Amino acid sequence: MSSFLLGITIFIAIVTAACLYRIAVGKTIFDRIIGAGLVGTNGFILLTLIGFIFGRIDMFVDIAIAYALLNFVIIIVLGKYFDRVREKP
């Protein structure tokens, strides 16, 4: 079971690293924001899995909760910040 968890963790890490392409290349700013949200979501899944691998789930799940709350707040704040109708020149 431990090797299965390790394999799932490495697989999701590779998938998350592939999503960094959209943050680097994305055509608009909103593509970058949504790619950052996906990387953040995969990040706390990775934290929970790493807690199971290290055998210290009671500590890592608290960090994962903090990351989930921060990820939501960051995306909402960026959405409010870029939500403006462009003025005519």
Added chain:
Amino acid sequence: MLVLVIALMLGGAFFLTVSAIGLLRLPDFYARTHAVGKSETLGTILLLSGLAVYNGWELSTLKILFISGFVLIANPTATHAISRAAFRSGLQPWTRKKKNNGEVNKSDKQHGAKLERKG
């Protein structure tokens, strides 16, 4: 019980992979929100449910289920907020425009990729 854990976690990894492929390959911002908002949420909930079943009855299980329920509410809300901001700031949706003789215009393929002014 172990079969249920492995099935849930493999399903979660599958939906996370589908979400990543959708983010990389779909043509437009609004189509990418479709990948991120739905299949990412389902994959996260499936994978965390598998971990919660694997952990057994503890306090950590309750916290993992709390993260799962929070993602169920927060991830579509955040995606909706971003796509509403994009629509209000004038990002045009991607359309496959047709010429008069019915052919697909190749040059309009990246039509939605640029920000256009609203007025």
